Amino acid sequence: MLELRPNCECCDRDLPPESPAARICSFECTFCADCAEGVLAGRCPNCSGELVRRPVRPADRLARFPAATGRKLKLGGCTAT
Numbered sequence: 001m002l003e004l005r006p007n008c009e010c011c012d013r014d015l016p017p018e019s020p021a022a023r024i025c026s027f028e029c030t031f032c033a034d035c036a037e038g039v040l041a042g043r044c045p046n047c048s049g050e051l052v053r054r055p056v057r058p059a060d061r062l063a064r065f066p067a068a069t070g071r072k073l074k075l076g077g078c079t080a081t
């Protein structure tokens, strides 16, 4: 099951499960749209994979399959390459 992480790994912005601004890579590294399309230029800084829009989990499924709560933050933030 897709891990819905609660924040952007670059800027620590909150990304709730219903947020249309969440972006993920195939390893579920999670970023906001501003970082993904800005400083990261569409590539995950951890695995170089593609960042795509995270699908929104329907609210009626969230009760049974809740979003992750552990916040991940990249040490030193993200820098353009």
Ligand SMILES: [Zn+2]
Pocket: 008, 009, 010, 011, 012, 013, 031, 032, 033, 034, 035, 036
């Ligand atoms: Zn961000």
Ligand SMILES: [Zn+2]
Pocket: 025, 026, 027, 028, 029, 044, 045, 046, 047, 048, 049
């Ligand atoms: Zn990644």
